Amino acid sequence: MKMQDTMSVTVIGLGYVGIVTAACLSSRGILVYCHDINPEKLSAIRNGVSPIYEPGLEDLLRNAVMNGRLRVVEDPAEGISRSSYTIITVGTPSLSDGSADLSQVFSAAETIGKCLRSLNQRHVVVLRSTVPPGTTIGPFMNILESFSGKKCGLDFGLCFNPEFLREGSAVEDTLNPDRIVIGCIDQKSGEELLSLYRALHQEQLPPVIMTTPTSAELIKYANNAFLAMKISFINMISRLCEKLPGGNVDEVAAGIGADKRIGPYFLKAGLGWGGSCFPKDLRALRRIFLEAGLKPHLIDATIEINDGQVEWVCRLLERELSTLSGKRIAILGAAFKEFTDDVRESQAIRLANRLLNSGASISIFDPAATINVSKVLDGKVDIAKSIDECLENADAAVIATPWPVFRSLTPEKLREKMKGKIIIDARRIIDPKLFESSEFRLLILGSYMESRRE
Structure with missing residues (x-):
């Protein structure tokens, strides 16, 4: 047998x-x-x-x-x-x-x-x-x-x-x-x-x-910490790209990722990492370092940069809308990444809570995570059943999870539903050429952002 x-x-x-x-x-x-x-x-x-x-x-x-x-x-x-x-x-x-x-x-x-x-x-x-x-x-x-x-x-x-x-x-x-x-x-x-x-x-x-078991245990922690560090690194670079005319973090990532010593993976800039593994594993590894009497410098920086991405999107919205209080924000995506329904430590959920604390009202839609969203945000936000419902009367919209379905957003589609004209692509999935001659202000994390049009 x-x-x-x-x-x-x-x-x-x-x-x-x-x-x-x-x-x-x-x-x-x-x-x-x-x-x-x-x-x-x-x-x-x-x-x-x-x-x-x-x-x-x-x-x-x-x-x-x-x-x-x-x-x-x-x-x-x-x-x-x-x-x-x-x-x-x-x-x-x-x-x-x-x-x-x-x-x-x-x-x-x-x-x-x-x-x-x-x-x-x-x-x-x-x-x-x-x-x-x-x-x-x-x-x-x-x-x-x-x-x-x-x-x-x-x-x-x-x-x-x-x-x-x-x-x-x-x-x-x-x-x-x-x-x-x-x-x-x-x-x-x-x-x-x-x-x-x-x-x-x-x-x-x-x-x-x-x-040995001990080395294998450390391999797991080091593996996740390194991947999270790569994401935080490219997000740090993306913030600089936003300040430089012609800056585009995807082109920078492609250039450094072509170096075999670096590789192209986990160099996608955006709202940051989340989920059930990276956050808890970096916190645990940080604690292990401290208990060993060592300073976890890179881990601290990795976490700080990631936390700052949500705050940066909130600041962008506040800058564009003058205030968040009383504004309606549509958040497209709730899972921590595409092709999952997991919202644990999702940056999209953190963003929703941060905006709520600033007085905004939130509508949120995710193709797969509706049930899990309701467990963590029910009663605090409007959980939409479709993209159109989520966008209805929104003053601004944020793409928070890179689901492929969100790539289909166009000025025509947004114009039908939204009240405002501010779009923040926090996952770099929208083709900016579609918006070049429109009345919408499209802000893409990691791409040069011109001064606000008056």
Whole structure:
């Protein structure tokens, strides 16, 4: 029998990483047991319905449930007792001091440890949640050993295996990753996890980096911090471009991105980064530096620049409208990026709250995130069902998420709905040539902004 026909995995924690991991593993013939503490999420998955918006995920999920390769378990012990691997993908949100909240990770370790106590076969525990360096071989391993009564390495395997998924392309990133990083407690554990990845990727196994759990944990934090830093860097340059006649940050980004030492990725200027990973991971890494007695200069600058992008858009609006009080602002986009419904730490949501605090009224539209917007802004803003509804009687409009549908905005379309003539393209997706001879004032972040016309 082929390896992938005999392998079985339990996934604990069915957020973005967990549900995508489970669906992709099961799509390659691996039996997956899924567990989460949220009963509504389990019910949806049991019916083949994805709890999140992610391109390509629901088809994979539906097929996996129908063919019996993906099974929901309300008791994680049911899955652990029947599988060779347990993958932990629970959340590690920020605490008030910026450090990572590891309570869900430790709770999962306790549950797994209790199950390991009664297991007679070899089992590999794989931690994928983002945790501070030293967690896997420290408190996490100690909890496993304490509740199992067994010795890590000798009686069960243990690895830290960071994920590098991008929301909006998480399925593709899981099935075709740039690399696999395995931080293993010993060589045997690493080889056992590698065999699972060989079953998943078969002949297309990507480069594999074998290292210690501590280095793997730091790789994850450093990876996200570096990507966020690239975005903040180009946003810093974009502010200068706005002051220089002929300045265009996209052309600058293309010029430096052509240098192979820099590369073209994550050099898209705009409103800034957000989501469930970058903000919390940079806060956590900053805290790790401080606890080590080191100064996180670059991390602080990265965060400061990002925070300043929202404030800059507010200042532009106030400059153009003379005041924000009593003005109606249309915000196009709410998710932190396109092709997702995730509004966690979205710059668009931060912008809406900042404008509300200045006395403006807000209408907001997002093609995918309406339900999630209602959870964080319901009662404070008008949540529109269409672009036209969002633009109705607006004094100004801001493109806050680069959904492709917003590229279709033209002076003719805006003229029909808007009261005012101010457009801020905070994601650089509008063709400025369409507005050259119109009465609209189009301000594009990262492009030269002429003095206000009187």
